[in-house]
Amino acid sequence: MGLMQGAACETAFRHRHxxxxxxxxxxxxxxxxxxxxxxxxxxxxxxxxxxxxxGRTLINCFFENSTRTRTSFEVAGKRLGADVINMAVAVSxxxxxxxxxxxxMTLNAMHPDVLVVxxxxxxxxxxxxxxxxxxxxxxxxxSHEHPTQALLDALTIRRRKGRLGGLVVAICGDILHxxxxxxxxxxxNTMGARVRVVAPRTLLPISIERLGVDVFHDMGxxxxxVDIVMMLRLQSERMRGSFVPxxxxxxxxxxxxxxxxxxxxxxxxxxxxxxxxRGVEISSEVADDIDRSLIRHQVEMGVAVRMACxxxxxxxxxxxxxxxxPSLGG
Amino acid sequence: xxRLLIRGARLLDPASGLDxxxxxxxxxxxxxxxxxxxxAADAEVVAAEGLCLAPGLVDMxxxxxxxxxxxxxxxxxxxxxxxxxxVTTMVALPNTEPPVDDVSVVEFLARRAREARLAKIHTYAAxxxxxxxxxxxxxxxxxxxxxxxxxxxxxxxADALVMRRVLSYARTFDLLVxxxxxxxxxxxxxxxxxxxxxxxxxxxAIPPAAEVIMIERDLRLVEITGARYHAAHLSTAAAIEAIxxxxxxxxxxxxxxxxxxxxLNENAIGDYRTFAKVSPPLRSEWDRRAVVDGLADGxxxxxxxxxxxxxxxxxxxxxxxxxxxxxxxxxxxPLSLELYHNHHMxxxxxxxxxxxxxxxxxxxxxxxxxxxxxxxxVLFDPDPAWRICTxxxxxxxKNAPFDSRPVQGRVVRTIVDGxxxxxxxx
Numbered sequence: 001m002g003l004m005q006g007a008a009c010e011t012a013f014r015h016r017h018x019x020x021x022x023x024x025x026x027x028x029x030x031x032x033x034x035x036x037x038x039x040x041x042x043x044x045x046x047x048x049x050x051x052x053x054x055g056r057t058l059i060n061c062f063f064e065n066s067t068r069t070r071t072s073f074e075v076a077g078k079r080l081g082a083d084v085i086n087m088a089v090a091v092s093x094x095x096x097x098x099x100x101x102x103x104x105m106t107l108n109a110m111h112p113d114v115l116v117v118x119x120x121x122x123x124x125x126x127x128x129x130x131x132x133x134x135x136x137x138x139x140x141x142x143s144h145e146h147p148t149q150a151l152l153d154a155l156t157i158r159r160r161k162g163r164l165g166g167l168v169v170a171i172c173g174d175i176l177h178x179x180x181x182x183x184x185x186x187x188x189n190t191m192g193a194r195v196r197v198v199a200p201r202t203l204l205p206i207s208i209e210r211l212g213v214d215v216f217h218d219m220g221x222x223x224x225x226v227d228i229v230m231m232l233r234l235q236s237e238r239m240r241g242s243f244v245p246x247x248x249x250x251x252x253x254x255x256x257x258x259x260x261x262x263x264x265x266x267x268x269x270x271x272x273x274x275x276x277x278r279g280v281e282i283s284s285e286v287a288d289d290i291d292r293s294l295i296r297h298q299v300e301m302g303v304a305v306r307m308a309c310x311x312x313x314x315x316x317x318x319x320x321x322x323x324x325x326p327s328l329g330g
Numbered sequence: 331x332x333r334l335l336i337r338g339a340r341l342l343d344p345a346s347g348l349d350x351x352x353x354x355x356x357x358x359x360x361x362x363x364x365x366x367x368x369x370a371a372d373a374e375v376v377a378a379e380g381l382c383l384a385p386g387l388v389d390m391x392x393x394x395x396x397x398x399x400x401x402x403x404x405x406x407x408x409x410x411x412x413x414x415x416x417v418t419t420m421v422a423l424p425n426t427e428p429p430v431d432d433v434s435v436v437e438f439l440a441r442r443a444r445e446a447r448l449a450k451i452h453t454y455a456a457x458x459x460x461x462x463x464x465x466x467x468x469x470x471x472x473x474x475x476x477x478x479x480x481x482x483x484x485x486x487x488a489d490a491l492v493m494r495r496v497l498s499y500a501r502t503f504d505l506l507v508x509x510x511x512x513x514x515x516x517x518x519x520x521x522x523x524x525x526x527x528x529x530x531x532x533x534x535a536i537p538p539a540a541e542v543i544m545i546e547r548d549l550r551l552v553e554i555t556g557a558r559y560h561a562a563h564l565s566t567a568a569a570i571e572a573i574x575x576x577x578x579x580x581x582x583x584x585x586x587x588x589x590x591x592x593x594l595n596e597n598a599i600g601d602y603r604t605f606a607k608v609s610p611p612l613r614s615e616w617d618r619r620a621v622v623d624g625l626a627d628g629x630x631x632x633x634x635x636x637x638x639x640x641x642x643x644x645x646x647x648x649x650x651x652x653x654x655x656x657x658x659x660x661x662x663x664p665l666s667l668e669l670y671h672n673h674h675m676x677x678x679x680x681x682x683x684x685x686x687x688x689x690x691x692x693x694x695x696x697x698x699x700x701x702x703x704x705x706x707x708v709l710f711d712p713d714p715a716w717r718i719c720t721x722x723x724x725x726x727x728k729n730a731p732f733d734s735r736p737v738q739g740r741v742v743r744t745i746v747d748g749x750x751x752x753x754x755x756x
Binding site for chain 2: 253
């Protein structure tokens with residue numbers, strides 16, 4: 001809590017939605033993290049409930065399967081007193097042929113206060129946000145952004161290292177398909193960290209260096225003297241020859257084990273957005289290393305960051321009077 | 331091991347540009363001294379006055395049929411054929427049964443080659459699993475276990491996206507990708523060069539453009555990925571020109587050709603001679619001359635035998651049913667020397683295409699006469715005239731259209747790691 005000082009707390013967040021990290025200022029990010037810091041403490045108490053969002057409605061609108069992110073938003077919303085509804089859209093309207101915009105209009109007519117949206121197509125969450133009156137949180141759109149993941153990663157790092165600026169962070173693995181990588185690259189660069197990406201060329205998009213990262217194709221070189229190693233999940237359909245020949249080869253050259261980790265700083269920490277493929281991108285010993293692996297902390301920080309996010313977008317800290325309904329025939 | 335002094339040979343070392351008479355001393359498996367007059371009282375002496383001594387030939391494209399079709403060729407018989415032809419290092423294509431797409435097959439081949447103790451054998455591994463052109467092989471592990479490059483053998487890697495990923499993945503580990511450059515969707519069921527001969531014979535034809543189309547596509551992908559790319563057995567003027575332009579643009583591109591493409595043209599098919607059925611097909615005289623020019627001006631880096639052994643059952647068939655390919659290990663040197671005897675190239679340049687250039691492309695520490703280098707050598711007489719006799723081949727297969735062809739130049743002795751593995755009784 002010592003980090004939560006002065007100006008940052010008073011910074012007003014000037015965006016209606018949280019669609020991505022791209023476009024946020026260092027002050028915006030600090031504001032999220034400072035607020036989230038407080039919720040970490042709250043979440044560790046027996047009595048966790050707040051009434052900040054009482055009367056507000058949060059709809060979790062997931063067009064793509066998710067357990068951990070959806071649950072994390074659900075817990076965050078409930079702890080702040082909101083009414084949380086989970087919609088698994090993948091099994092309802094999409095199947096019936098409704099367009100995304102129609103779904104957005106339908107949801108909007110129910111007057112939610114926050115929509116948390118995940119969608120398999122890049123840019124879809126933004127499209128939806130343009131059609132609704134409430135705040136929208138991007139919980140992951142295609143291979144584009146996953147801003148709350150980057151914020152929770154940042155909070156995890158900041159609490160452990162005391163800062164973000166000046167750190168060297170290596171993001172390793174399937175950068176090509178990863179929204180987590182894109183959000184983290186944007187956030188870490190904004191906060192003055194030095195970002196590296198390490199992957200076989202088949203898993204790196206062209207011109208990735210234009211995003212302000214140093215590119216490596218060898219784990220030994222890429223991990224040399226880094227403070228943080230972020231591993232990314234390699235989805236199984238991508239390791240059968242299209243992008244990577246096999247899990248065996250992938251682990252041999254790009255999986256994180258103690259041998260490769262030895263190149264990093266002695267106090268380097270390990271992160272993974274989950275869910276992990278043990279023995280594919282990360283060895284079990286490293287993943288379970290209680291001193292160096294932050295993987296379970298990341299999940300804890302996730303709830304806190306999402307509470308901060310809901311407070312900022314829907315909490316109206318400035319005591320707005322409860323919404324009034326226009327009287328009929330008034 | 332003891333010492334061997336080769337006395338008075340014409341020493342030919344393209345890597346250093348050396349072409350002068352002198353002695354060469356072998357100590358154990360390595361070259362101990364080169365040039366001038368060497369005194370070595372304890373060494374066995376080979377009198378080599380009038381003969382040429384060059385690095386052993388490095389044949390970057392052979393099919394050995396082991397495992398899977400040992401009745402056509404094996405590591406042992408292919409090794410015998412190689413050393414009789416002056417070849418001390420050869421690289422096998424992965425189109426065996428099973429194909430070389432798994433580390434265990436690479437290790438098997440290495441063990442069999444060690445046991446045979448003839449020519450050194452390296453292997454390419456498949457670029458795609460099962461040579462099916464779909465999924466990447468474990469290139470990193472295969473390379474770590476000895477595969478010197480990646481190719482789908484006698485099949486083109488046809489799908490552009492797959493090829494892009496092969497190149498991109500290969501670039502990650504700085505590996506060589508070798509393409510059989512023929513656009514299969516254009517070649518279709520064709521089996522000979524498109525033109526008058528195909529028309530007269532009524533055979534399905536492959537247009538020469540099938541080669542350059544695939545190469546031009548690949549060069550664009552090389553431009554994106556930066557991978558090391560090698561086009562095998564070039565046979566057309568257009569393809570050679572495309573490679574030349576790519577080299578001028580600085581792309582990491584190399585190519586080879588094989589003796590049939592400069593020693594023969596499509597007329598060799600004559601009356602449906604299946605021994606002249608080869609992939610890519612024999613081309614027009616105009617293209618053949620372009621291959622000679624490409625070799626002479628250096629656009630074509632290497633000459634490989636493209637050794638493709640087939641038993642009689644595979645060739646004594648109607649033309650369309652017969653297999654593609656020619657055995658070449660034992661005729662590689664005399665056919666290549668035609669380029670020298672016909673005054674197209676200097677002897678040293680011909681030897682460069684057969685030794686130092688392929689070794690450099692493959693990054694193998696052979697193909698040069700240098701103190702400390704492996705003593706892999708060929709001693710040959712460049713001049714005597716003789717006729718090729720396919721019955722004399724040590725290869726298990728005799729499928730070559732060169733029977734009775736008069737040639738000049740013959741291997742006298744082949745040395746691998748200081749051991750004499752072949753010697754022709756004079």
